[in-house]
Amino acid sequence: MKTAEKILLTALELFNSNGESGVTSVDIALELDISPGNLYYHFKGKEIIVSALFEMYRERMESILNSREAGDINIQDFFYYLLLILQQSHLFRFLYRSPSDIAEKYPEVSRGFQKLMKTKEDTLRRLFVYFVDEGVLEIADNKRESIITLVGLVFTQAPSYYLLKGDNINDERYINDSLKMVLFTLQPYFVASETNDALMLDIDDWLNDKGES
Amino acid sequence: MKTAEKILLTALELFNSNGESGVTSVDIALELDISPGNLYYHFKGKEIIVSALFEMYRERMESILNSREAGDINIQDFFYYLLLILQQSHLFRFLYRSPSDIAEKYPEVSRGFQKLMKTKEDTLRRLFVYFVDEGVLEIADNKRESIITLVGLVFTQAPSYYLLKGDNINDERYINDSLKMVLFTLQPYFVASETNDALMLDIDDWLNDKGES
Numbered sequence: 151m152k153t154a155e156k157i158l159l160t161a162l163e164l165f166n167s168n169g170e171s172g173v174t175s176v177d178i179a180l181e182l183d184i185s186p187g188n189l190y191y192h193f194k195g196k197e198i199i200v201s202a203l204f205e206m207y208r209e210r211m212e213s214i215l216n217s218r219e220a221g222d223i224n225i226q227d228f229f230y231y232l233l234l235i236l237q238q239s240h241l242f243r244f245l246y247r248s249p250s251d252i253a254e255k256y257p258e259v260s261r262g263f264q265k266l267m268k269t270k271e272d273t274l275r276r277l278f279v280y281f282v283d284e285g286v287l288e289i290a291d292n293k294r295e296s297i298i299t300l301v302g303l304v305f306t307q308a309p310s311y312y313l314l315k316g317d318n319i320n321d322e323r324y325i326n327d328s329l330k331m332v333l334f335t336l337q338p339y340f341v342a343s344e345t346n347d348a349l350m351l352d353i354d355d356w357l358n359d360k361g362e363s
Numbered sequence: 364m365k366t367a368e369k370i371l372l373t374a375l376e377l378f379n380s381n382g383e384s385g386v387t388s389v390d391i392a393l394e395l396d397i398s399p400g401n402l403y404y405h406f407k408g409k410e411i412i413v414s415a416l417f418e419m420y421r422e423r424m425e426s427i428l429n430s431r432e433a434g435d436i437n438i439q440d441f442f443y444y445l446l447l448i449l450q451q452s453h454l455f456r457f458l459y460r461s462p463s464d465i466a467e468k469y470p471e472v473s474r475g476f477q478k479l480m481k482t483k484e485d486t487l488r489r490l491f492v493y494f495v496d497e498g499v500l501e502i503a504d505n506k507r508e509s510i511i512t513l514v515g516l517v518f519t520q521a522p523s524y525y526l527l528k529g530d531n532i533n534d535e536r537y538i539n540d541s542l543k544m545v546l547f548t549l550q551p552y553f554v555a556s557e558t559n560d561a562l563m564l565d566i567d568d569w570l571n572d573k574g575e576s
Contacts, residue, residue, distance in 0.1 A: 169463050171384055248461040249527045250382050264529035296547045299524075303544070304513070306527060307520035311512075314462045314519060316477035331516070334509045338551030 154192045156182060158206070161199045165244035166320065170200060171251055197256060204259045207242040208266055211235065215273050225286055228277060232305070232332060235270075236325045243309060243319070267302070274298050288341050297339065304331050367405045369395060371419070374412045378457035379533065383413060384464055410469060417472045420455040421479055424448065428486050438499055441490060445518070445545055448483075449538045456522060456532070480515070487511050501554050510552065517544050 151159075160182050164173045175196045179189040193199045214234050223231070245252060245263065253260035275298055281287040289297055308328040309319045317324070364372075373395050377386045388409045392402040406412045427447050436444070458465060458476065466473035488511055494500040502510055521541040522532045530537075 169461075169467065171464065172467065246527075247463045248382075249523065250460045251384060251464070253526070253529075254382065254385065260529070263527065267528050293547075296544070300517070300544060300548060303521060303524040304516060307524050308516060310462065310523060311516040311520050313466070314459075314476065315480050316466075316473070331509070331513060334506075335513060335548075 153184070153188070157189060157192055158199065158202055162203055162242065162244070165200075165203070166242075169247055170244050170255075171248065175199070200252075200256055201259055203242065204245065204256075204262060207238065207245060208262055210238050211266055212269065214238065215269055223277070223280070225281070228281075229329065229333065233325070233329055236305070236328050239306070240309070240322065240325050246306060246310065247313075267306075270305070271298050271302055274301060285341055287336070287339050289339050297336075301332055301335055304328070304335050308332075366397070366401070370402060370405055371412065371415055375416055375455070375457070378413075378416070379455075382460055383457050383468075384461065388412070413465075413469055414472055416455065417458065417469075417475060420451065420458060421475055423451050424479055425482065427451065428482055436490070436493070438494070441494075442542065442546065446538070446542055449518070449541050452519070453522070453535065453538050459519060459523065460526075480519075483518070484511055484515055487514060498554055500549070500552050502552050510549075514545055514548055517541070517548050521545075 157178060161173070161178045164178060164181060173196075175189055175193075176186050178196075178199070179186045182189070193202070214231070217231075239246065245259075249260075249263070252263070275294070278287060278289060278294060278298065282289050305328070308331050309324050312324060312327070313319050370391060374386070374391045377391060377394060386409075388402060388406075389399050391409075391412070392399045395402070406415070427444070430444075452459065458472075462473075462476070465476070488507070491500060491502060491507060491511065495502050518541070521544050522537050525537060525540070526532050
C-alpha cells in the first residue's frame with residue numbers, strides 16, 4: 151500500500167475512534183511511525199486529509215446512489231441498497247459525529263455534505279414515487295416529504311442516538327440496527343402488511359445471509 | 364442578576380453558537396467584560412461551567428418529566444408536554460451538538476445524560492401504555508420498544524439532521540418542526556386517524572396559540 155493511502159486509512163481510523171477534533175497530524179504520523187515531515191510531504195495539514203477522506207466517502211456514496219435506476223428495483227433490492235449506504239456511512243462515521251464542528255472548520259466539506267444529503271433525499275423521493283406507482287407503498291402525496299425527512303433522519307442519525315444513550319457505536323451491529331429502524335419507520339406505509347411483518351421477522355436471517363455473501 | 368448566573372447564561376449562549384469545543388473560559392470572560400481571574404473566582408475552569416449548565420438542564424427536564432402522572436393526561440396535554448421538553452432541549456442545544464465530544468471530555472455529564480435519556484424513554488413507555496389502554500393509540504406489544512426508540516430518536520436528533528442539511532438551527536422554529544416530526548412519527552399508530560389528520564392540519568394554529576399564551 152502506498153504511503154498516502156496508509157495515511158488516509160490511519161487518519162480515518164483515528165478520527166472514527168477519537169473524533170476529528172481529538173486527532174492532530176502529529177498523532178497520525180506517530181500512529182504510522184513516520185516523521186511529521188514525511189506526512190506533510192503527502193498532505194499539507196489535517197484539513198487536506200479530512201477533505202480527501204470526505205472525497206472518498208462522497209465518491210463511494212454517489213456510485214451507490216447512481217447505481218440503480220428506479221424501474222429496475224424490487225423492495226428487497228431497496229433494503230440491500232440501503233445497507234450498502236449504511237455500511238459506507240459507518241466506515242466514515244466521524245463525519246456524522248460532530249457535523250457542527252465539521253461545518254465550522256471545513257466549510258468546503260460541509261457544502262459537499264449538504265449536496266450529498268440532498269442527493270440522498272432526491273434518491274429516496276424517486277424510489278418512493280416508483281414504489282407507490284408499483285403498489286408496494288401507500289403514501290399520500292401530502293405525506294411524501296415528511297416520510298422522506300423521517301427516513302432520512304433515522305438513516306443518518308440512528309448511530310448518534312445510540313451514542314447519546316451511551317452505546318459504543320464502533321460495533322458493526324449498529325449498521326443492522328439502523329437498517330431495522332429504517333424498515334420499521336416505513337412499515338406503516340407498506341400495502342401488504344402481512345408480507346412486511348414476515349419481512350421484519352426475517353430481517354435478521356436476511357442480514358446474516360448478506361453478511362456472508 | 365448575580366455574576367455567577369451571568370457567567371452561566373453567557374457561556375450557554377456562546378456554547379450554543381460556537382459549540383463547546385470552540386469556546387474557552389477566556390472567551391466567556393471577554394464576552395462579559397470581566398477579568399479571567401474574576402470568572403475563575405466563580406467557576407474553577409470550563410469543566411465546572413459545563414457541569415453546572417448540564418445540571419440546570421437536568422433539573423428542568425426532570426421537573427417536566429415528573430410533572431405529569433399517566434392517568435391525568437389527554438393527547439393534547441401530551442403534545443404540550445413534548446413541546447415543553449423540546450423548548451428546554453433547544454435552550455441547551457449545545458449538549459446535543461457533539462455528544463461524542465461531551466462524552467469524551469466530561470464523563471460525569473455524559474453519565475448524567477445517559478440517565479436522562481433513560482428517564483425520557485421510561486416516560487414515553489408509561490405514556491404509550493396508558494394511551495393504548497385508553498384506546499387512543501394502537502401499538503402491538505412487540506412494536507412498543509421500536510416505537511419508543513423511533514420517537515426518542517426523532518425527538519432528540521431532528522435538529523442535528525436539519526444541521527446536516529445546512530440549516531441554521533438556532534432559529535426557534537426548529538422546536539415546532541421537531542414536534543411536528545414526532546407527531547408525524549406517531550400518526551400511523553393513532554386509532555382515530557381522521558381526528559389525527561385534523562390535528563396535524565391544526566398543529567400550526569395550535570403551536571401559535573401555545574406560543575402566545
